[in-house]
Amino acid sequence: MDTSSQVRRRHRPGATLSGLASMRVELALGLITVVYTVCVFAVSSAVGLSEQVSLWLYSEAVFMVSFLVIFSAAILRVLYIMLALRPVRLTRFILADFRNFLCGEQRLLRALPVLLLFLVFISVFTSYKAMIPELQPFVWDETFIAWDRILHGGHDPWRLLQPLLGYPELSGALNVVYNAWFPAMFTVLYWQLFSLSRPQLRARFLLSFFLTWILLGSLVATLLSSAGPCFLEPLFGNNYYQPLMSYLQQAAQQAPVWALDTQAMLLRSHLGSESGLGAGISAMPSLHVATALLIALTCWGSGRWLRGFGLLFLLLILLGSVHLGWHYAVDGYLAIALTLPIWWGCGWLAQRLVPSSENFVQSSLKSHS
Template sequence: MRNMVETLLLILPVCLFLPSFGLLKSLVGFLQPYAWDSLFIRWDVMLHGQDAWLLIQPIIGYPVITFIFAIAYQIWILLLYIAFPLVCIWRGNRELRQQMIISFLSCWIIIGVAMANWLASAGPCFLEPMIGDPRFQDQMAYLAAVNDQYPLLVLDVQKELLDSYLAGKHGLGRGISAMPSMHVSVAFLFALFGWHVSRWLGIVASIYCVVILLGSVHLGYHYAVDGYVAIVATFIIWIITGLFVKNSILETSAP
């Protein structure tokens, strides 16, 4: 009974926070204009010698592979509503569980809300319709051509997000924010957690994180630097949270 109550107390804040985050995310671009895209594009070119999507296009730019990446990107939502609740009820390592839960919430607040509003950027797929820059026109044309062969649900999601933004609508499931990438942040966080649980879980979670990072660029949602910044910020949060949890447990157990 005690374990059940503790689990509910862990999951309840997340259930309350995620809808609130959805509302806050819908305000990105309204509280502060999208003004960072040009800088992040320059960073991408500086790091890769060209736009990142062009660098990986010869390797994964095939319709069936794009379709697989799109599916992998869509099922990311299962990390929130299946994987994370499983972490909350996991009884293997209490300290690690607390570190994961606090890191998860901190990432949403710091990366998904604070940094997203500060570094408001639209991302490649929204650059032309929102800012008028056709730089990624060829990439979006490729995705549209793939969609004629294999249904890419990500394009439907992008259209819904754009329609909501242009209509000035706020609410759950809305909001456009490229930097930093919460998809990459959450996937990387689960990879960190996975390596502390078991080798095989760490390997699987790390492979999925790489797929999400590549998919975020290939599918037009993000610049590569969006993912890099998310990884660095998530790692810092993970380390600080670990120290906090460790010190809290030591203080609790002290005589």
């Protein structure tokens, strides 16, 4: 059978059934974003900082990332068609494949509203994060240092890791993985935005993502306001982590340790009370670890290789958060402890927002594609 007919069969009229289903997940995410935005404006107005809240802080960045992700995915899809499917009429097949992917099952109708919500959400989130020290000063750092030592037999976690990771090349490599958190997050986010093959997983991830950033990155981060090891000395004159920071500075002479430049940028932004891309200092809980856990959980049921990638990525982000001076170990531990209930709760919610018939139809279509 010609592969072009396979595309037509895969996207027959019955395949649009899922697109006719209620957009309750998108409406729920819209409600969450609106409530969160209103709360941030109310809090910021109460302390005279409402001018620091921006709804479009990440507009250019999100559009640029969207272009890069979609362009990269399109290139990979074209290569797959050329090398694996090898249709007789290549150009016609590619055009039909792209048209059916974008227009079939109301994919754009489901994805674009969430993408716009995310743009507003992450802008408001960053605006609020920069305000946290104004709302609650950094008062928990010494407590978290003590908790780290209690949980690790009287030792600082970074010292326990140093025999394993204390080599410039390894530190540089770990920093590369740590910086890969951003592209990994956006990749999984766009994967779930545009993938409708498993609607309940999509709903679970998106709901967990928004709620984790709100509850952990805003609420808990305010209640447990802390700066983190790398900022102890410049902000408070506390040189407890000076040996770790000295090692990283020495390692940067032999390998790229980009964390130091990023930390310097965040410090300048904090001291200047600026709210810009990536602004804000907040250590507890670690949103890097929380998001890496969401990535791992999303990948868990998607095959052995993705499952292994998710677990390894989570482990490396947890280790990097400590070794690179960003976080206390307890920042990551609490992030994991709080993210898991959110994931479980959103799984329950996703089952009620996504009709079982929609999940069944999508699974049937996938099995017959």
